[in-house]
Amino acid sequence: GGTGGRRRLPRWLQGTWCWRRAPVTARSDTAVARGPRQEPVTERGAEREAAGSESGRAQTLLVHLAVACKHPESMSWTDLLTLRWQQGPHRQCKVCEDEDTCFIMCASVKSNIRGPALIPRMKTKHRIYYVTLFSIVLLGLIATGMFQFWPHSIESSSDGGVEKRSIREVPVVRLPTDSPIPERGDLSCRMHTCFDVYRCGFNPKNKIKVYIYPLKKYVDDAGVPVSSAISREYNELLTAISDSDYYTDDINRACLFVPSIDVLNQNPLRIKETAQALAQLSRWDRGTNHLLFNMLPGAPPDYNTALDVPRDRALLAGGGFSTWTYRQGYDVSIPVFSPLSAEMALPEKAPGPRRYFLLSSQMAIHPEYREELEALQAKHQESVLVLDKCTNLSEGVLSVRKRCHQHQVFDYPQVLQEATFCTVLRGARLGQAVLSDVLQAGCVPVVIADSYILPFSEVLDWKRASVVVPEEKMSDVYSILQNIPQRQIEEMQRQARWFWEAYFQSIKAIALATLQIINDRIYPYAAISYEEWNDPPAVKWASVSNPLFLPLIPPQSQGFTAIVLTYDRVESLFRVITEVSKVPSLSKLLVVWNNQNKNPPEESLWPKIRVPLKVVRTAENKLSNRFFPYDEIETEAVLAIDDDIIMLTSDELQFGYEAASFASCFLHDELHHHRPKAMRPTVKGIHAID
Numbered sequence: 001g002g003t004g005g006r007r008r009l010p011r012w013l014q015g016t017w018c019w020r021r022a023p024v025t026a027r028s029d030t031a032v033a034r035g036p037r038q039e040p041v042t043e044r045g046a047e048r049e050a051a052g053s054e055s056g057r058a059q060t061l062l063v064h065l066a067v068a069c070k071h072p073e074s075m076s077w078t079d080l081l082t083l084r085w086q087q088g089p090h091r092q093c094k095v096c097e098d099e100d101t102c103f104i105m106c107a108s109v110k111s112n113i114r115g116p117a118l119i120p121r122m123k124t125k126h127r128i129y130y131v132t133l134f135s136i137v138l139l140g141l142i143a144t145g146m147f148q149f150w151p152h153s154i155e156s157s158s159d160g161g162v163e164k165r166s167i168r169e170v171p172v173v174r175l176p177t178d179s180p181i182p183e184r185g186d187l188s189c190r191m192h193t194c195f196d197v198y199r200c201g202f203n204p205k206n207k208i209k210v211y212i213y214p215l216k217k218y219v220d221d222a223g224v225p226v227s228s229a230i231s232r233e234y235n236e237l238l239t240a241i242s243d244s245d246y247y248t249d250d251i252n253r254a255c256l257f258v259p260s261i262d263v264l265n266q267n268p269l270r271i272k273e274t275a276q277a278l279a280q281l282s283r284w285d286r287g288t289n290h291l292l293f294n295m296l297p298g299a300p301p302d303y304n305t306a307l308d309v310p311r312d313r314a315l316l317a318g319g320g321f322s323t324w325t326y327r328q329g330y331d332v333s334i335p336v337f338s339p340l341s342a343e344m345a346l347p348e349k350a351p352g353p354r355r356y357f358l359l360s361s362q363m364a365i366h367p368e369y370r371e372e373l374e375a376l377q378a379k380h381q382e383s384v385l386v387l388d389k390c391t392n393l394s395e396g397v398l399s400v401r402k403r404c405h406q407h408q409v410f411d412y413p414q415v416l417q418e419a420t421f422c423t424v425l426r427g428a429r430l431g432q433a434v435l436s437d438v439l440q441a442g443c444v445p446v447v448i449a450d451s452y453i454l455p456f457s458e459v460l461d462w463k464r465a466s467v468v469v470p471e472e473k474m475s476d477v478y479s480i481l482q483n484i485p486q487r488q489i490e491e492m493q494r495q496a497r498w499f500w501e502a503y504f505q506s507i508k509a510i511a512l513a514t515l516q517i518i519n520d521r522i523y524p525y526a527a528i529s530y531e532e533w534n535d536p537p538a539v540k541w542a543s544v545s546n547p548l549f550l551p552l553i554p555p556q557s558q559g560f561t562a563i564v565l566t567y568d569r570v571e572s573l574f575r576v577i578t579e580v581s582k583v584p585s586l587s588k589l590l591v592v593w594n595n596q597n598k599n600p601p602e603e604s605l606w607p608k609i610r611v612p613l614k615v616v617r618t619a620e621n622k623l624s625n626r627f628f629p630y631d632e633i634e635t636e637a638v639l640a641i642d643d644d645i646i647m648l649t650s651d652e653l654q655f656g657y658e659a660a661s662f663a664s665c666f667l668h669d670e671l672h673h674h675r676p677k678a679m680r681p682t683v684k685g686i687h688a689i690d
Contacts, residue, residue, distance in 0.1 A: 170215040177221055179276040182287060182312040189330050191521055194313040196288050200255035206526035208519050210246040210291075211254030212238055218261070218277040226273040227262060233337060233507055234262040237293060240508035246515050256518065257283055257290045263309060265296045275310040287314030291518070293511075295319035295336045296429065303428050317514045320431030321453040329521070332514050335455035335504050338433035340400060341413060341440045342506060348497055349417050349442050351490035357383040358478060359419030359443070361403055361412060362427065362434055369425050369448075372474045380478060385419065387412075416441035420489060421467070421481050423448060431455075439465075439500035444492045446481065448474055456503055458517055459533040465495035485620040498536040559587035560637035560657055565626040567595045573643040574607050580641070581609035582650035585657045587635050591615045592625050637661065 186194065200208055218226040241247055241258060248254055261277055263269060278284060292311060297320050298304035306318055306325035318326075319336040326333060357380070360373050370386070377384040387403035387410060403412045416422055422438040426449035435455070438445045445466045447454065454462050462468070467484070469477050503513045520527035562580045566573045577589060593600045593615055600615050614632050618625045626640045637657060 170217050172217045175276045180279045181275045182279050182310045184310050200522050206523040208255040209248040209253050210256045211251050212258050213260045215260045226270050228268050230262045234264050236507040237511045240511045263294050271309055287312035290314040293317045305430055320429045322451040326453045332517055333453040333455050336431040336433045338436040341437045346440055351493040354420045356385045356419040358421045360386045360423045363389040365425050413437040416443050419443050421446050436504045439496045442493045442497040461534045465499050556634035557587045559585040560639055561588045561633050561635045562639045563590045563626050565592045566643035569643050575646050578607050583653045586611050589613045593617045594621050
């Protein structure tokens with residue numbers, strides 16, 4: 001049923017066209033020939049008719065949609081349903097003989113015959129062209145994704161590894177006598193003046209790329225090699241770099257360049273010719289972004305503390321730096337590798353007291369130092385052991401693995417595990433391999449070498465693992481060590497062992513730590529933190545309590561508490577107490593007595609002040625005792641001050657307290673009472689930004 005006495009067609013039959021029947025001259029029994037068309041009912045019919053007239057090559061009329069005739073009431077519902085069923089991709093229909101009568105005529109049509117269809121069929125040659133183009137674009141996108149998400153897949157498959165290069169087949173490079181020589185090392189170099197960070201570029205992994213020059217044999221005009229064959233240690237170092245994530249075999253992608261010229265030990269080097277060989281490197285450019293490794297610098301008789309080879313702007317990873325030759329923030333201080341400690345697997349020993357309190361195991365030390373040590377041994381008897389080179393060993397026994405005291409022979413480095421503290425004295429060079437042996441044994445190193453830059457001191461906190469004593473106080477070293485609490489000694493023993501395991505035990509560990517330090521300078525926003533460098537993963541520091549977990553309670557008293565840390569300077573302490581007590585806002589004064597060997601003064605000798613005065617005696621002599629949350633503290637504000645700070649007046653202290661109180665109150669008020677509009681709490685308690 002419909003309106004106006006005319007039946008409304010179903011929606012799936014509306015909006016199409018109707019044609020009159022035309023004379024049929026079929027090519028076959030199943031084909032319907034083209035004939036003149038009647039003007040279509042809609043505008044799309046005109047477009048369809050124009051398309052059909054232009055395609056004279058079509059053999060049949062293809063109608064994809066149902067036909068809505070001008071007089072649809074003349075068609076029965078059976079005819080309409082039949083028309084809908086007959087339409088398909090392989091049939092075509094003629095509808096409506098005249099304006100009053102509609103009929104259906106459908107015939108099969110081949111799928112590869114073109115007709116006046118709404119979407120013309122693509123030619124075969126065009127279809128092949130577009131399929132080929134689409135395939136090329138798809139392959140390009142896949143290749144781009146592989147390069148983007150797997151940037152190391154190509155590098156890892158290269159065959160240019162250091163360990164695969166044959167030393168016998170390396171090319172020979174002749175150095176003329178007049179070859180250019182780099183300038184001496186520039187002591188003013190820093191990362192922002194002598195290092196080109198733009199070569200490093202943006203790296204999504206925040207890793208520098210290190211390129212290792214190919215091995216070459218450099219000879220002079222007479223054919224004499226400039227240096228001896230590459231050492232085993234330097235070969236291990238290059239192999240460690242080539243196996244790491246820093247390595248690249250593409251010189252154009254490199255940020256840092258490492259020569260294959262072995263300068264670890266300066267003794268066998270020909271200084272001038274080695275410098276000329278460095279200048280021959282393809283990307284030398286005055287040594288910019290080049291890294292040299294040297295563990296044994298200098299030569300007799302003066303033994304310089306840095307490599308004597310002229311190197312211009314090149315970075316130096318050196319094993320014997322002093323404060324005079326070390327370029328802070330540019331060079332890297334590395335340890336002197338000890339092959340002996342690498343070969344001997346000493347088991348880890350539990351921290352605690354050991355047989356000897358102080359031990360010296362170095363053989364070639366200055367006579368004055370040996371006299372000082374022997375004097376300590378004579379004074380403290382069995383607590384101190386001074387070892388020397390053995391002179392009565394049988395044949396076949398390695399002297400480097402033995403130490404002697406008088407006629408008693410000790411195994412080295414096993415004897416180091418029997419001592420709590422082990423001395424590390426300067427020898428001909430500042431850097432000594434004994435430091436690595438001492439750390440492996442878990443013995444706390446006592447470094448007696450003025451101006452020595454400890455290995456990796458840029459990132460390692462050596463105060464947690466060693467004791468540094470000036471050379472002029474060597475005679476007092478025993479008493480200095482006795483003042484260290486036992487719990488702190490045990491922590492230092494653990495830390496010493498962990499330093500060796502993480503950074504000293506192999507050439508690979510030394511090389512990777514050096515590259516990590518340089519990497520942190522170039523990408524400081526992704527640098528390793530202090531805790532990651534210094535905190536052993538398995539050590540729990542019992543003496544440290546996290547202030548985040550302290551109870552939050554309101555203050556019991558107003559004003560502030562003054563905590564004065566003192567040892568035995570009584571006169572200066574009393575002056576500080578008298579001056580601080582004049583501050584109007586002072587609530588209580590707490591004296592932390594840090595001397596376990598001496599009692600505090602009698603009560604009658606203390607100054608008379610208006611506020612309570614309490615003396616707290618500590619169990620250990622530690623500077624951090626001033627920060628302990630003592631029960632006597634009842635105020636929110638605390639003033640920690642030493643016993644020799646006497647230049648501050650009471651007015652200045654009062655002003656500082658009022659300023660700090662005002663800032664604290666203002667911040668509290670802003671955060672909890674008068675939040676700005678830009679920060680409002682949401683339903684879940686998370687601050688949203690408007």
